[in-house]
Amino acid sequence: MQFDLRIAIGALFTVYGALLVLYGALGDKVQYARSLGLNVNLIWGVVLLVFGLCMLLVRGRKRKN
């Protein structure tokens, strides 16, 4: 089977997204003063997670066809 880069990109960003979302939801909130009061870990984590899952999904659908 040929190596598919989309799996690697998808997996990496899913892991990063999950890490940031968890840390943003559970971690210390005081530090968000520096990021203008925005919980950027949570926000950007969701973006990265969605991007990662999309990459994996595109790959999954191609395989079925």
Next chain:
Amino acid sequence: MRISLGLIDYAVIVVYFVFVIGVGWALKRSMRASTDFLTSGRSLPAWITGLAFISANLGAQEVIGMGASGAKYGIMTSHFYWIGAIPAMVFLGLFMLPFYYGSRARSVPEYLKLRFDEKTRGFNAVSFAVMTIFSSGISMHALASLLKLLLGWQYDACIVISAGIVLVYILLGGLSSAIYNEVLQFCLIVAGFAPLTFLALKDVGGWSALQAKLIPVATGHGYAPGTWSQSWSHLGSAHDNPMGVEWFGLVMGLGFVLSFGYWCTDFLVVQRALAANSLSAARRTPLIAAVPKMLFPILLILPGMIAVALPGVTGHPFLPLAADGSPDYNMSIPALLARYFPAGLLGIGLTALIASFMSGMAGNVTAFNTVWTYDLYQSYFAPGKSDRHYLWMGHVATVGGVLLAIAAAYLAAAFNNIMDLLQLVFGFVNAPLFATFLLGMFWKRATGHGAFSGLLGGTVCAAVFQGLSLPVGATPGIKGGWITPEFVFRSEMGQNFYVAIAAWSACFVLTVLVSLATARNKTDAELQGLVYSLTPRLPPESGEPWYKRPVLVGVIVLAVTLVLNLLFR
């Protein structure tokens, strides 16, 4: 300035290291022939080679340097992308790749051998191989010094770990591994820097507020109020802008000679296009790359501009001071990372910085091992060996290249001025290159002797012109004027642009004259596929979807770039 990392940041960095090596590991089994290892067996789709094309050029020095220039010169820095890259990338895709790719040459020096002769190839191969080693050494040194300064990490450990990881993933999966990882690195660079631009821009109050805050910066330096936020309006004279150049030097020196010389002839980037799986994919490689390239000023230059505007918002100085007491512009992006990113996102930002370094270094190493194995080792030291032998040599060259780059990093750490001198000499060698390729591809009468004497003459001319010119206020020596400071320039950049113009013109004229005086050394039949007039026209593109038609995509890219220039003129 010190940043302290949390556990989460280390986790993010370690996950990245695991992934890059994992990609190499996954490719290990497909490395059977030397061409698999060194040229990817011409098997990759255009979107992958396109993103790798942009990423291989986007080393850590580029990231740090563009932020620094954004602070120092404002939005004019975008000319390095809009004038200094996009037109040349489109030209490469539309006009030059049919010859590079169609000739089946495995490298740029090999094209010179097919088109001209052995000595022209040798000259280009040797200077290129030496240059790649030193540039990866210099960028490794830059990264290690930065990480030491920011995080307090040990210099030696940074060098060994960063070089070691690049070595492992290239040894495992060759050029494919480097290219796949460059795409991964591209995604990371965007993921790491996009939130930085967003937060910083939000903090200063958006684009129009930033423009207002940049007015005192410009007037404070003695320029017209809009100098930092308008890219074309202050190019009438070299006295009107902080770059110290005027429109002619910028367009001809940067936009034509230097830009085409780099993007159209440097094997580091051309190698990515040659790994594509068809001629059409190869031609689309630089065109796909041009799309993110024209938007990168938002990620890299805008933060630098915000870094100099921030004191106007907060009332406090923002950039740390360099040794000579002036603001350290190189710290623009790192200082913004430290200011806005909480733990977690900080890990992503730092990973982006490390990723940019690795993509640049891997680009140099994979270009080096190919040129060494095919253009130097196979041609001069051991011709006619089995492919197994050259595959083995490719591995040896990878290890050797990384070791030499490490040596160059320590050399850069110990002798700063040796590196300045070397970069100067590389500049002399590179400046005339595009004249040789242009004549080679579009004038069948150009001969081997003509090309070689043009390259040599152009290089000498660059050195002589540099010896006759000096940036204002500099002392004669490495900055120029070592013959006599006959021409004085507003800035070093302006001087560089004119040195390049002189070298290119000398190479062009000499190549034409010597070619006319010498007999042709290649017949029409030998030059088929290498020269425009002797190559069958490509079939028309109709029938393909629009995004698979190189000419159409090229025109769109140029049109959008023009609009960007007009918007931010």
